[in-house]
Amino acid sequence: MDSAIAARLAALNRLEILDSAPEASFDSLVGLTAQIFDAPIAAISLLDTDRQWFKARIGLDLPQTDICLSFCVHAVATGERLLEVLDTRQDPRTADNPLVTGEPGLRYYAGAVIHAPTGEAIGSLCILDTRPRRPMSEAERQQLRTLADAVEDALRLRLELTLHRETEARLIRSEASYRMLSDHCHDILVRADRTGQISYASPSTRALGYAPDEVVGRNFTDFVPPKDQQAVQAALARLFDSSLTDEVMQVPYPVLTKGGDTVWLEGASSLVRDGEGRATEVVSVYRDVTAQRALQKRLEAAVEAKAAFLANMSHELRTPLTSVLGFSALLAKTPDMPRAASAHVARIATAGQALLALINDILDVSKLEAGHIELELEPTHIPALAEEVRDILSAQASVKGVALQVTDDLRYADRQVDSLRLRQVLLNLAGNAVKFTEQGAVRIRLAEAGAAGDRLRIEVIDSGPGIPEAHRKRLFQRFAQGDSSVTRKHGGSGLGLAISRELVELMDGEIGVENRERPGACFWVEIPAPRAKAETSRPEPSPDARSGPGLSGRVLIVDDHPVNRELVRLFIGSPDVTTAEADNGQMAIDRAMAEPFDLILMDVNMPVMDGLAATSAIRASCPLNADTPIIALTAQTGAEIEEKCFAAGMDAVLAKPIAHRDLLALAAQAMGPEAKARIAAA
Secondary structure, eight states: OOHHHHHHHHHHHHHTOTTOOOOHHHHHHHHHHHHHHTOSEEEEEEEOSSEEEEEEEESOOOSEEEGGGOSHHHHHHHOSSEEEESOGGGSTTTTTOHHHHSTTOOOEEEEEEEEOTTSOEEEEEEEEESSOOOOOOHHHHHHHHHHHHHHHHHHHHHHHHHHHHHHHHHHOTTOHHHHHHHHTOOOEEEEEETTOBEEEEOGGGGGGTOOHHHHTTSBGGGGSOHHHHHHHHHHHHHHHHOSSOSEEEOOOEEEEOTTSOEEEEEEEEEEEEOTTSOEEEEEEEEEEOHHHHHHHHHHHHHHHHHHHHHHHHHHHHHHHHHHHHHHHHHHHTOTTOOHHHHHHHHHHHHHHHHHHHHHHHHHHHHHHHHTOOOOOOEEEEHHHHHHHHHHHHHHHHHHHTOEEEEEEOOSOOEEEEOHHHHHHHHHHHHHHHHHHOOSSEEEEEEEEESTTSOEEEEEEEEOSOOOOHHHHTTTTSTTOOSOHHHHHHHOOOSOHHHHHHHHHHHTTOEEEEEEOSSSSEEEEEEEEOOBOOOOOOOOOOOHHHHHOTTOOEEEEEEOSOHHHHHHHHHHTOOTTEEEEEESSHHHHHHHHHHSOOSEEEEESSOSSSOHHHHHHHHHHHOGGGTTSOEEEEESOOSHHHHHHHHHHTOSEEEESSOOHHHHHHHHHHHHSHHHHHHHHHO
8 A cells, every 4th residue: 555545544544534423613614615616516525545535515415435536636646735627528637537427517626635633635625516617816726725724723623622532531531511511512613804803603603502693793802701802802913913824723712602601712713815915814713612621720729729738737747746856856865864765755756757757758749749849950069968868867777787878970079950859869769778778788879971971870779688570660659669568567658769750750850770680779860960160068057056055145936836835945945045935926026026036936827917927027117126037937848938938038947847956056047156246246
């Protein structure tokens, strides 16, 4: 079979249009064609293997003919957009055709080739007559080509609608009413001048409650709400003024039905040009996308509701966790504590950290699903980041007798990456390696990849039991683990690797795992990481900042939970630190109006007035504390809440559960000796 024929048949099969039922959009186009050219016969002809089949026809009784009788074959064979035969008896290609020599005695043919959305020539839009005709003018030829373009638009929209229906059927199989809508949806065809005055409307306008006669003679803007009329006029003007294309896919517009309801139509428009190439009219094909928009809004609302629910639950869980982890940390420092009690406190802290990790994982899953995680690229010293991960996991590795090493094979250590998310991925991979390795070592290897060395490859190599081939495909799926014994022996939710995969993909990178020749596994990550200029590293908090001595001054603690206020008071406790308390934002303003403070620790979510509003008010109307450092203490996490805090006038953000060392470090920056010296000098 000829390759062009095979391609044509494949395109027709993809369209699923052969032997399909009549459709209003195609019938309307054929009717419009016959009307414009005053032709007794018009048709949309499609070329099958051994027949030509008419998708729509006027003046023909036959639904199909043998392909050897087809004029359309000759139109496609020319390779041109349009074929015109003025007298079929004088043309050797058609002179012996039984449709010419016998009934119905065809003497004239003009056909514009129709292409599938993928480009294959599949048929033609044609007009025929039983008498010879004069040659078409260039304007008439252009009109026929334009109408053929409209047929192609209708084919594309029909295919898109079919794909939409399949997708929607998978999503909402239980919604019988929506399936019925999909099965009975018809495209609407209209023709109008450059002012929007409609000269033709297809019968499918009845779906909006209008007979075609009620639409013809009116303007596009008569059918849209008043607030959208200007936008419709502007879009029509842009279409006619465009010199780039004759075809435009339009955004959805609200349309008023005759009964006063609003539906949404989306479609494509093609310009009709005169003999001098000037756009004079537009032919538009529309489809009803009201149901799709409603479904999309429901899905978006569901995602937002889920994200809000998880964020709220995260806040509610982090608040008591602040007390659990904070007081267990203070209790662990109690001198002369019995060994058994010390072990109990350690277990409380470990369980609290595990619960916090699970909450963070669930929140990250929600953010990834909603697309709310955005990368923040910054210059990062990669070896230092790896050492931070090693330091965090060193205690866990030491208890098991597992060596935790970092191997740096980078030529250029400073890279442009999202350090927060890369640290999260590396912590997960290295943490898993330590957890599953009973003896030996875990090694973090840093290397370059890519021809230009502009990609970063991190390998986490362990000496654990390795990973069976059958389990590898499931490792990066949510809630998936190697087997059920993993959860029983090592614990975990099965979210960490799935989150790591999604974060790496967000970075436009890759993640994978492979077994080593000797026992163990190698998890690897490869991400784009262009070189960055080295930045001056931030100084580590001094020992005094981590341990508390050296702090002095007045601190206002604002939190609606008295237990949290007590914990913060104990964290910054010092003979030289005086604290005051407030349990809502309004009370904080009252205290800030009455007395000066060296530091304000402000909860964000509180009754009466939240911390953001209170901070803005203090900055604007409390002269005694307008410049006092304010640190946000919040159970919410992420860039969005940080931006809100900084916009309100806060100087730093500390997430709950509050880490003792982090709070002391920030307090030292605000009220330690060095900070006070800077203030005095200013």
